[in-house]
Amino acid sequence: MNALDWLVLLGTMVGIAAYGAWRTRHTDHLDTYLKGSKTTGWFTIGLSVAATQASAITFLSIPGQGFESGIGFVQNYFGLPLALIIVCAVFLPIYRRLGVYTAYEYLGQRFDGKTRLLGAGLFLLQRGLASGITIYAPAIILSTVLGWRLDLTIIGAGVLVIGYTVTGGSVAVSLTQKWQVAVIFAGMVTAFVVLLDRLPEGLGFSGAAHLAGAMGKLEAVDFSLDPDKRYTFWSGLFGGLFLSLSYFGTDQSQVQRYIGGASLREGRLGLIFNALLKIPMQFFILLLGALVFVFYQFQPAPVFFNRAEWEHHAAGPNGAAFRALEAKHAALHAVKQEKIAAWQAARTGSGDLAAARAGLVAAQAATEAVRAEAKKALTAADPRAKTKDSDYVFISFIVAQLPHGAVGLLVAVMFAAALGSKAGELNALGSTSTIDLWRHFRPLAAHDEARNVRVAKWLTAFWGFFAIGFALYAGFAENLIEAINILGSIFYGVVLGLFLVAFFLKKVGGTAVFWGAVAAQILVFILFATLNISYLWYNLIGCAACMLFSVILQAFLPANDAHERP
Amino acid sequence: QDDDSPGVPGFRTWRGVYLFVIGCFILVVITLALFSRAFA
Known part of the structure; x- marks a missing residue:
């Protein structure tokens, strides 16, 4: 990277962060701090949902997937549009009607305090640890390829995101995500144009696509019923449906993005925007990886892409x-x-x-x-x-082939994605800690608006520094990362089960669903230790077990445990 | 601490919007399958 690259990188990243912090520096109402502005429209909500989901790993690893295995990975997203329709029709209207700040607050209103704490506790455990990885994963790749110090990369990105997220809360997160998405879009289009330009004379897009297809990189849809196949239409549709439903419907880092906004209509349209956008976007990123593969058929490629x-x-x-x-x-x-x-x-x-x-x-x-x-x-x-080494393919191509200025822009893409998803996570961790823990145990403090905002800011900062500390520690314990990714998969199903019982099984009360969820989680742990099946299926098993155990337990409990609540 | 019309030209109900999304999803899957065949 030369001076022009650094100018583009720091200009976009620090510029967006400073703009977000400055524009939202007067956010002093808890409602605005946690839910965002009441005038937020569907486009901002839609971009915010997309930016929270797309982390730096999306833009580092997925082109690598396209390079290595082709574009079949796109099938993993086939359940997402259907999940977002269910969130629009069922989850969002209930959250808005009750005016809750967090998804787990709803569990408290529908069931009881212990079920609310179970949902919030599982979220804080899983997302709190994962937020460290959101910074660590891109930092290790970028620092290796660009020769930066890993610790300074982690601290720099971490402090930048804490700065504007603590200052302006949800308003700052949505505002900065809009500009970060613009940087990502500009960068990815630039990479695509340069890549097509770098292909041999006379090959063109059509020739490149035919070559990628001949080498098996463009098999997008596989209707095979073979359970041993990694990506098929069916595993993507059903496994992806439950994973997306858990993520968009019950994970506070997403719920917080669409729960505010000007009206129910704006929230729904923001989610519909994502339902229409996500599969084409992932296809484009995977296709970019397949075209990088074609590029390296004509240019000498390293035998192993992690050169260091x-x-x-x-x-x-x-x-x-x-x-x-x-x-x-x-x-x-x-x-x-x-x-x-x-x-x-x-x-x-x-x-x-x-x-x-x-x-x-x-x-x-x-x-x-x-x-x-x-x-x-x-x-x-x-x-x-x-x-x-597939995570290193795209960034290696960028550094070696793109002109100066464009290299800075593409590194800014990785940072914009990392900061955008990290800000969404921090904002949600701060909200859940404030609403479901601090205010739950100090109900009298709920009336002091200024104190609530102050506590929310301190708790957001706490999670930000926790993530930095954890990311610095993760460098010494690589296997931790794998463990945390697995952790998310084995908790998600049971949390979704809690919410589906709340929505659809009105006869089931708090005690039954709490112990049903605990039993289902134990079952998932046992199956995880004894079976060797795809993580996607644990979402379905955990959810179904939670619902079934809750119904069975309710049959043995007095009827007054169940409340006909919202 | 909400009206129920989509307010999108061409759609009178949310059910219509959801069916439109499902229709688009089916079209995208067909397009992806045809894309794969065209370059296989």
């Missing part, structure tokens, strides 16, 4: 083996060039297309085998070596 990790081991005692793998990879690249030329000739009319394509696929398989060998060599040199 590779060079560190190549400089060690087994350096000769690493250099031999590089030479083998380069030789295969030359062979592949011939196969691509034969395939292009066959496509334009001279030669056997099927045979040319078979040669192309075989050459690609040989290249993949060398990449697998390279990963084995890394593991042999250091069993703790990180062998997943």
